[in-house]
Amino acid sequence: MYPFALERPRDLNAALAFRAQAGLNDAPVEYIAGGTDMVQLLQENVRRPRQLVSLAGLLDNGIELGPQGLRLGAAATMAEVAVHAGVVERFPLISQALLASASPQVRNQATMGGNLLQRTRCPYFRDVGYASCNKRMPGSGCAALGGENRWNAVLGTSENCIAVHPSDLAVALAALDAVVEIGGPEGERSIPLADLHRLPGDTPHLETILEPGEVITAITIPADAGGLRSHYLKVRDRASFEFAVVSAAVALDMDGSGIRQARIALGGVGTKPWRVPRVEAAMAGAVLEPAKLREAAALAAEGARGYGHNDFKIELMQRAIVRAVEIAGART
């Protein structure tokens, strides 16, 4: 681990001023909140800031359920949100995704904002022993393209990076049309969660649209995304403390045994949380009939590209959609 100075600003404005002096991702000055991902990256020498600015005690950690929907303060922990009675009752998809994430110890510490901003688990990004990683060192190449890429993406990739976005929470929030509230030196703004993460393109080191100094302050989920029949299906290599190979977040508005509206997002397959609007459109008005669901789910494969070891994900993600829709639709 490289040495760094830890700053503990007295309020959020003071913290924002610190970070605004720096740049974008992997800048000399970085924020730290729960720290569950940042500390790993520091230990592995992947991130080498000279200054860390602590957000501890500076951000909202409330969980509010009201007529407008659900509002999650950025500092609320994964554990707190996962077991909140209102979340479990109205937005169970969020609770399911959180409980399928990480470990109890990590969930006790990790925050909502930090979860959305966690870095990829691509092994070539996490191991500085590999020289080629455009995300870690722009212009150095991508070792995953010709290397071990079983865990990498098949959607939203570029010739410069095929890293998967690792958050389960973000996949559930994408399906529920969540909005991210952002604070920064220039004031506050809100954006759809779907617009928070960038595709890698030719700048994979830039992962979000956050400007220097900006921080996530809260996440809101609209009321009309509540009370739906939902399921978060996570396929992974072991039952606990493991990232998704493929996941599907499904929330259904049912009309008897038919689907009035489907909201579906995928994890483990995209370079960002991946919504599948064509699949959703094909499922609208459909009954829970396997052949029809498989036909609709096949549309998720449009534009997908495998890189060898991860070719199987293209079929698996379709099956995950079908299974998750069947489970969600069978709920009462």
Ligand code: SF4
């Ligand atoms: Fe780096 Fe992205 Fe390639 Fe992984 S996939 S080695 S993160 S450039």
